[in-house]
């Protein structure tokens with residue numbers, strides 16, 4: 001089968017894109033508005049960009065009424081955010097925070113999550129998530145209806161049991177969740193991890 005994007009509706013393109021770019025990590029982003037309201041939302045069009053400087057990029061869209069999503073607006077206005085990882089035990093709460101709450105709603109309260117102060121940014125961290133990543137806005141590119149938000153990582157907060165002696169997160173312990181197409185997800189668990197050494201590395 002051959003599918004040209006120019007003959008497809010936006011909806012069909014979206015479906016093929018999100019099920020071929022898979023699995024995707026989820027940036028569960030907590031922010032605070034300029035009026036002090038806490039916000040949380042998940043984003044899976046998310047990637048690492050560079051380690052020097054340490055940059056990530058997250059693609060954030062608009063609401064159905066064409067307003068920027070609260071996360072985009074808050075990052076634009078405050079310049080700060082926290083990325084929290086999503087583990088299997090947190091998926092239901094993550095899903096609650098994907099609802100289109102109005103910007104005056106505190107999504108920590110809606111999802112039953114606990115805000116913790118960050119050290120270097122005003123945006124709160126999610127206590128229940130074992131890894132919180134404090135970021136500051138590096139730049140935002142306006143691309144069609146999306147804001148491609150580049151963030152510089154300032155500080156990691158990592159559960160002490162998760163970092164191994166080689167400096168990696170122990171993915172056999174943490175049960176990270178990935179997003180697939182539609183409402184499907186996958187879990188990173190000990191039995192589906194394998195090791196493959198690169199030919200050019202010892």
Ligand SMILES: Cc1cc2nc3c(=O)[nH]c(=O)nc-3n(C[C@H](O)[C@H](O)[C@H](O)COP(=O)(O)O)c2cc1C
Nearest residue numbers: 041042043044045059060061069070071098099100
């Ligand atoms: C797992 C998951 C991944 C998502 N990824 C994205 C994404 O990459 N970009 C986006 O604009 N919306 C994404 N969404 C939808 C947003 O989370 C949703 O629109 C949310 O209400 C935005 O909240 P906010 O207005 O508080 O920022 C995703 C939803 C889920 C459940």
